[in-house]
Amino acid sequence: MRLATLSVTTLACLGAAAAAIAATLDLEGMTTEEIMTVRPSSTDLARAGRIYNPEAPVPPQCYTRIEEKYNPCYVCHQNNDDPKRPNFIQDGSLQQAYEFSEAGLTNHHVNLFVDRSEAVAAISDKEILAYIGEDNYSPLSARLKTRNWTGFVPDLADYAEGAKAFDERGHARDGSGWVAFNYKPQPSTFWPTNGSTDDVLIRLPEAFRSDADGKPSRDIYTANLALLEIAFQDLQSVTLPEVDENRIGVDIDGNGTLGRTGKILRRDSYLGAANSEPLTRMTYPQGTEFMHSVRYVGVDGDQIVVPKRMKELRYMVKTRKLTLAELRSRYGNELQEKIDENLPRYIDLGDRGTDTGFGWTMAGFIEDADGHLRPQTNEEQFFCRGCHATVGANIDQTWAFPRKKRGADGWGYIDYRAMADAPNKGEEAGEILTYLKRVGGGDEFRSNTEMLERWFSEDGTVNEEAVAGKSVYDLITPSPERALMLDKAYRTIVAEQTFVYGRDATVVPPNNVHAHIDEATAPTLPRELRFPHDIRLDWGAD
Known part of the structure; x- marks a missing residue:
């Protein structure tokens, strides 16, 4: 399949500088400062064996200007007072102050400071719509096989089609075992209004x-997935798509008979061939x-949709199930490393990806300059460790599954319209409303002007009346005009292949971000503006 392309003139304009740099500079002899200035491509850096950003796991959002009153940091950084929750990093202090290594004091995400207005204006709506409407997922498996790839090969048919690849229960129609679930996107990086749509699939x-x-x-697979939900949500029972207990061989709803049921009770172990596997709180089975x-932000008339084109395809597999004692020890080691300001490390597994050090292996694919998905370089992949290893808010290194819509209605392809603004556990107000109030904007940088106009009053406070009763779709999707603008901005980064300098789809540099942190003068946050936060949600009665 031929990929849709932008005009030759547009691409030449976007990529000429990067190509010239790669052709003329000795990358091995460049200092980090020189690299930041000229921005050779990610792949050129990888070929030269250079690591540009030794603190790649620190995302650009961590350089937000908090100005002693704004706190977007609570979403990720938390202390844990639950002795059986499998996360012991205790990083809640990062809500209050910038605690970086010496290398991390410099914001290496210099793409944030590039004005892309001219490049974005050079791309027409027609061009970008054609581009994001192309399928760059389906050719990936064949392309990997031609290079004798030994890592994960995507095996879900028709995944580019989004919801069409799954039945009403979320099970993949091709029988591959992948299951889609409906979850609330994590604030705010994965809100479509800030540049990307996404979905997450699980396979046991x-x-x-x-x-x-x-x-x-x-039937057994459906029941086991529901048991996993029970384990993560601390439930005694949950609804599930109707199953036949006669096929399972167990009275899962506890009514004393075997029949069809849409409810399952908590039990000590999984079902079927996995009946020897204990149900472990907030922990996935090995092999999950x-x-x-x-993906880009799709536009269909005046509606925001999930398009075919993928910016990235990310994969995680649980290679080892660690005990709480083992996890506590590893988190303790990691915490000491941070205290000593040692740079983060990763274990390179070649085609298989990288080992997080906490029982998971991660691998990823990203667009090349022509829009084909290619394996990420080590440094591009290292970026992902920031969220899926040692931050206090995640659960067993994941974010999406703990945020699944509860019960039977939560099995199916992601659908923002089917969700109200449910609060986090322990909170009363909706999560999105709470985020807007604590952050002072619709993104960490408070630079999303459309969100400010929609949900904030002139005095800078949230217009709670406007927010009330809105679906998640209403609250976090952009106008078609903004969606296309962000798609174009990201396309310029793809053309440059400069992902290691930042992947955020910004058109003009955001004002509220530090280029460098001066620990002696950077404002910190008052203790009373530090918040506890459970990424799980209170969906009410199931």
Whole structure:
């Protein structure tokens, strides 16, 4: 399939500088400051064996100007007072102050400071719509096989089609075992209004999809997924898409008979061929896989949709199930490393990706300059460790599944319209409303002018009456005009292949971000503006 392309003139304009740099400079001899100035491509840096940003896991949002009153940091950084929650990093102090290593004091995400207005204006709406409407996922598997790839090969048919690839229960129509679930996007990087749409799929190991004789069983798989939800949400029961207990061989709803049911009670172990696997609180079974597509913001008339084109395809597999004691030890080691200001490290597994050090392996694919998905370089992939290893808010290194809409209605492809602004556990007000009030904007940088105009009053306070009763779709999707503008901005980064300098779809440099942190003068946050935060949500009665 031929990929849609932007005009030759547009691409030449975008990529000429980067190409000239790559052709003329000795990358091995460049200092970090020189690299920041000239921005050679990610792949040129990788070929030269250079690491540009030794603090790549620190995302650009961590350089937000908090100005002693704004706190977007609570979403990720938390102390944990639950002794059985499998996260012991205790990084809540990062809500209050910039605690970086010496290398991290400089904001290496210099793409934030590039004015892309001229490049964005050179791309027509027609061009970008054609581009994001192309399928760059389906050719990926064949392209990997031609290079004798030994890592994960995407195996879901028709994934580019989004919801069409799944049935009403979220199960992949191709029988691959992937299951889509409806979850509330994490504030605010994955809100479409800030530049990307996405989805996340889960696949449990084959034993969890099979009966006691090893035969595939949709009923058992559905029940085991619901048990996993119970384990993460601390529930005693949950609804699930209707299953036949006769096929499962267990009275899962506890009514004393075997029949069709849409409810399952908490139990000590999983079902079917996985009946020897204990149900462990907030922990995935070994072999659990996730696939996450990060996509452009699609436009269909006046509606925002998930388009075919992927910016990235991300993959995680749980290679080892660690005990709480093992996790506590590893988090303790990591915390000491941070205290000593040692730079983060990763274990390179070649084509398989990188080991997080906490039982997971991550791999990722990203667009090349022509829009084909390619394996990420080590440094591009290292960026992902920032969210999926040692931050206090995640649960078993993940974000999306703990935020699944509760019960039977939560199994299916992501649908913002089907969700109200549910509060986080322990909160009363909706999560999005709470975020807007604590952050002072619709993104960490407070630079999303459309969100400011929609949901804020002239005095800078949130217009709670305007927010009330709105669906998640109403609250976090952009206008078609803004969507296309952000798509164009990101396309310029793709053409440059400068992902290691930042992947945010910004058109003009945001004002509220530090280029460098001066620990002696940078404002900190008062203790009373530090907030506890459970990424799980209170969906009310199931």
